Amino acid sequence: xxxxxxxxxxxxxxxxxxxxxxxxxxxxxxxxxxxxxxxxxxxxxxxxxxxxxxxxxxxxxxxxxxxxxxxxxxxxxxxxxxxxxxxxxxxxxxxxxxxxxxxxxxx
Amino acid sequence: xxxxxxxxxxxxxxxxxxxxxxxxxxxxxxxxxxxxxxxxxxxxxxxxxxxxxxxxxxxxxxxxxxxxxxxxxxxxxxxxxxxxxxxxxxxxxxxxxxxxxxxxxxxxxxxxxxxxxxxxxxxxxxxxxxxxxxxxxxxxxxxxxxxxxxxxxxxxxxxxxxxxxxxxxxxxxxxxxxxxxxxxxxxxxxxxxxxxxxxxxxxxxxxxxxxxxxxxxxxxxxxxxxxxxxxxxxxxxxxxxxxxxxxxxxxxxxxxxxxxxxxxxxxxxxxxxxxxxxxxxxxxxxxxxxxxxxxxxxxxxxxxxxxxxxxxxxxxxxxxxxxxxxxxxxxxxxxxxxxxxxxxxxxxxxxxxxxxxxxxxxxxxxxxxxxxxxxxxxxxxxxxxxxxxxxxxxxxxxxxxxxxxxxxxxxxxxxxxxxxxxxx
Numbered sequence: 001x002x003x004x005x006x007x008x009x010x011x012x013x014x015x016x017x018x019x020x021x022x023x024x025x026x027x028x029x030x031x032x033x034x035x036x037x038x039x040x041x042x043x044x045x046x047x048x049x050x051x052x053x054x055x056x057x058x059x060x061x062x063x064x065x066x067x068x069x070x071x072x073x074x075x076x077x078x079x080x081x082x083x084x085x086x087x088x089x090x091x092x093x094x095x096x097x098x099x100x101x102x103x104x105x106x107x
Numbered sequence: 108x109x110x111x112x113x114x115x116x117x118x119x120x121x122x123x124x125x126x127x128x129x130x131x132x133x134x135x136x137x138x139x140x141x142x143x144x145x146x147x148x149x150x151x152x153x154x155x156x157x158x159x160x161x162x163x164x165x166x167x168x169x170x171x172x173x174x175x176x177x178x179x180x181x182x183x184x185x186x187x188x189x190x191x192x193x194x195x196x197x198x199x200x201x202x203x204x205x206x207x208x209x210x211x212x213x214x215x216x217x218x219x220x221x222x223x224x225x226x227x228x229x230x231x232x233x234x235x236x237x238x239x240x241x242x243x244x245x246x247x248x249x250x251x252x253x254x255x256x257x258x259x260x261x262x263x264x265x266x267x268x269x270x271x272x273x274x275x276x277x278x279x280x281x282x283x284x285x286x287x288x289x290x291x292x293x294x295x296x297x298x299x300x301x302x303x304x305x306x307x308x309x310x311x312x313x314x315x316x317x318x319x320x321x322x323x324x325x326x327x328x329x330x331x332x333x334x335x336x337x338x339x340x341x342x343x344x345x346x347x348x349x350x351x352x353x354x355x356x357x358x359x360x361x362x363x364x365x366x367x368x369x370x371x372x373x374x375x376x377x378x379x380x381x382x383x384x385x386x387x388x389x390x391x392x393x394x395x396x397x398x399x400x401x402x403x404x405x406x407x408x409x410x411x412x413x414x415x416x417x418x419x420x421x422x423x424x425x426x427x428x429x430x431x432x433x434x435x436x437x438x439x440x441x442x443x444x445x446x447x448x449x450x451x452x453x454x455x456x457x458x459x460x461x462x463x464x465x466x467x468x469x470x471x472x473x474x475x476x477x478x479x480x481x482x483x484x485x486x487x488x489x490x491x492x493x494x495x496x497x498x499x500x501x502x503x504x505x506x507x508x509x510x511x512x513x514x515x516x517x518x519x520x521x522x523x524x525x526x527x528x529x530x531x
């Protein structure tokens with residue numbers, strides 16, 4: 001699933017940082033898992049708005065994953081404020097896993 | 108394109124869940140030690156103090172405590188809402204943790220006075236508080252899905268089972284039932300095995316197996332059919348037991364339940380076929396094996412009923428049946444699912460504030476896979492040898508097999524404690 005963004009260079013950097021955030025239940029990073037929907041970079045207000053989801057609304061690891069996403073982005077962009085928006089519309093499904101993700105799961 | 112800013116539902120605290128896991132692990136060890144010391148009792152009738160004590164440690168201390176712990180953790184996932192009260196959950200643990208050893212002690216020394224009576228009262232209190240907690244969590248959520256319905260119904264059956272158990276314990280001292288307690292043993296046992304364990308395993312398994320396999324398969328309609336079949340089978344058994352005491356009628360109940368189990372097998376098979384994660388890990392293999400193992404007690408029960416049609420009860424077959432249920436099917440599920448749930452609970456506790464700040468270990472690396480492999484080998488070899496040993500009343504086989512099961516429990520406890528004391 002492609003991530004919607006208004007700044008592809010910053011988005012690439014952000015996604016690279018987010019590849020270190022693993023969903024421990026599945027063992028795959030949140031980017032290849034397809035959990036990141038949208039990343040907008042508001043240069044004027046030094047703010048990153050990230051829309052993301054979880055594999056299930058009541059994921060036992062949800063809190064950890066959310067905090068990990070926030071910290072990874074704050075580390076990668078120390079001068080910017082990180083705002084996260086959790087959405088379940090659309091809900092995550094297996095089709096959102098990237099090809100690299102599927103290959104990883106089958107290793 | 109994207110809408111809503113949904114808040115996360117808070118997980119049940121690890122402080123609620125972990126004591127149940129620890130208690131269950133020690134209970135498994137205690138049961139295997141007693142089994143090793145009591146192999147001589149297996150040549151006697153199944154209604155004897157040591158076998159009753161071991162069965163109750165396995166059913167309540169091991170199976171039920173582990174499931175109660177896991178279900179407190181899984182309630183938010185299953186009912187899609189928060190657990191109503193952590194205090195009620197702690198209360199359930201404390202009352203059950205005192206009640207189960209008291210009841211087991213009562214059976215072991217065959218003192219049906221205060222140890223067994225107070226044990227049974229405390230266990231009933233624990234189950235009632237669990238049932239209340241579950242019901243209130245669901246009422247608050249106002250949404251009942253098929254998985255939650257399975258769990259709630261299973262908890263209701265568990266309460267009926269422990270209530271009947273309480274009556275049976277008191278029936279030893281005061282004649283409150285029309286006949287002796289031995290007569291009601293199969294009713295009490297099957298309320299627990301079918302109503303509690305089978306319904307709960309199917310309700311939780313049907314949610315977790317596709318989740319862990321990352322499967323695209325979903326079939327809610329089939330799950331409702333399975334729910335109806337299992338409950339209809341159990342209700343018909345209760346009616347036949349109380350009002351139509353003819354053995355051949357039990358085959359109707361058994362066939363209904365078998366059809367339900369077969370349908371669940373079909374559900375699991377399709378989840379497996381439509382999985383995205385093609386490589387299935389060792390833990391999932393044990394869990395899937397336990398689904399197949401569900402059929403073994405049903406086949407044995409069929410043989411027992413057919414045998415009963417022409418002869419009297421075959422005690423050795425009944426013992427094999429009980430062993431297959433508690434040391435086979437239920438133990439295989441728990442051995443697998445512990446390592447699919449416990450590492451995540453502890454990981455969340457230890458790395459909750461460290462996630463995203465650097466590399467954190469994978470939860471599956473928090474226990475030794477080598478020890479897990481040894482545990483699986485010791486368990487499978489011990490299980491098969493013990494089954495054969497009971498049937499042929501071979502003491503040497505029973506002793507060696509129980510030693511292997513004890514080893515499996517030691518390996519299991521080793522890994523559980525390794526996860527428990529994991530530090531970052």
